Amino acid sequence: MSARDYLDKDFYAVLGVTKAASADEIKKAYRKLARQFHPDANAGDSKAEEKFKEISEAYDVLSDDAKRHEYDEMRQYGGAFGGAGQGGFGPGGATTVNLGDLFGDSNLGDMLGGMFGGAGGRSGGRRATKGEDLPASVTLSFRDAASGVTTSVQLRAEAVCKTCGGTGARPGTSPHTCASCGGSGQTVRQQGGFGFAEPCRACHGRGQVVDDPCTSCAGAGVTMQSRTVNVRIPAGVKDGATLRVRGKGAPGRGGGPAGDLLVTVHVSSHPVFGRKGSNLTLDVPITFVEAALGSTITVPTLDPDTVKVKIPAGTPSGRTFRVKGRGLPLKNKRGDLLVTVEVAVPQRVDGKARKALDEYAEATASDNPRSDLISLAERE
Ligand SMILES: [Zn+2]
Ligand SMILES: [Zn+2]
Incomplete structure (x- = not known):
């Protein structure tokens, strides 16, 4: 699958799940939709057939941890590319035209923006992106849910590497600007007279190259870490409610803010009430x-x-x-x-x-x- 396909398709929306969905939730959503749109159940219905293909394609990617991770990354960078249409026009960078607005078609704008932005040599570095929201859950007694409580959530998730502070470089060294993409994190592929922006292969879209990688994170800048997050549960919280704890999700990229922690609350039943x-x-x-x-x-x-x-x-x-x-x-x-x-x-x-x-x-x-x-x- 090409980068463009990845950028155009929202597999999460196809399956009707959130980006934070667990493997189980994805499997459940897939099974339900697959049953509904299976060709056997919709003989001769070409729309259902098309939908079934979409569902299968989405599940193929989202059910495979490695593919899902690659897809998430690609889309994260893809979001940054859309911005290339702005301020990337010509070497001077004086004209700021959003081509998406100009053509009234954001896809075309992205495409042209990618072309001009890349070919014209955009000056800016990568755009900062917010970290992923992470799912978590807590189980509360009926009484605690009724009166409200501060509880703690244990989680094991990606966090900024403590050894290198997120640079990915061995302490004492620092990453340098990628020569292939000039630090933008993207390169332009020519196809059918158009240029398509895609993540730079030399630096994996980071815009920076690490010569001497940090040994704790192998240059990734993040490691899996266990941590505890305190969560204030409001009085009267309902079973199944989701609380958002801002800034306690995965670390951001390029100086972007951390994502949020989405805590699903389970309330135990009470013997009497x-x-x-x-x-x-x-x-x-x-x-x-x-x-x-x-x-x-x-x-x-x-x-x-x-x-x-x-x-x-x-x-x-x-x-x-x-x-x-x-x-x-x-x-x-x-x-x-x-x-x-x-x-x-x-x-x-x-x-x-x-x-x-x-x-x-x-x-x-x-x-x-x-x-x-x-x-x-x-x-x-
Ligand atoms: Zn590190
Ligand atoms: Zn690069």
Whole structure:
């Protein structure tokens, strides 16, 4: 695959995943789309066939670590090339025309920009690029998620090499400007009368050549390092939410800022409490007597104290009572505690209780809750 193909195609968009997607997420997205657009399932549909090819091509690259890395790098530099159209016109560099605007076609602008920029000898060095966003995840207890907490995330990822400080050169030496590309990091390939910018092969697009590479990073300027990042989890965070920690991702290139850390939050379930938006839910068993005669019951909350809930006489099983302001904090306001009562039926009734129930049955023998059932069922 040529560099141009790499630059033109957004394989992440094709699979509908983010740049930070894990191998698993990529595989899942691919399988889903492949099933949907598989030729067997879309006989004679040329659009589906085309789509299936695109999906397969994207997966071929993104499922292979080495290919994916190369693709990411290529696209990162490709982004920088687009800028070559600006200020790269002629040796003087006085005319600043964005050819993309001129032609109303950014691809053409990039193409011409690459041509003129490269041939005209652009003066500027590489453009600084922001580092990659890195994925991470934390698992929180229900209570910590409700109240908010500061937790730490352990990760192993690329970071600026501690030995060379990111230059890639052995300490005491320094990299020099690449002679092939004059430090721009790109060269121009001629094809069909047009010039295409592509990353310089001599310096791999870095614009700098290291003669005596740092032994810790083999000249890459970055090494895999374990580190700990503290993450402030806001109160009321939802399961599945993603928090962005700025500047804690992969290091930038060419003096660019570091990427961000994208932390996915998993919230463990609670043995007693559930959650509906900012409301806390709680199922509470009550006896038939409490439901029939009314009662005041004591229920737990997520706070250190308990609250009392008044159950009116004649409460049916499944009714929900609202305790204001005892839910989860969300945007400086607390939701409510929703208490749903369930009439508990005893598994065994003996002795005095048995006798009382028999008497109750006798006293209410004329109350048949099913009196209308059969006639109503027969009517329609
Ligand atoms: Zn190093
Ligand atoms: Zn070079």
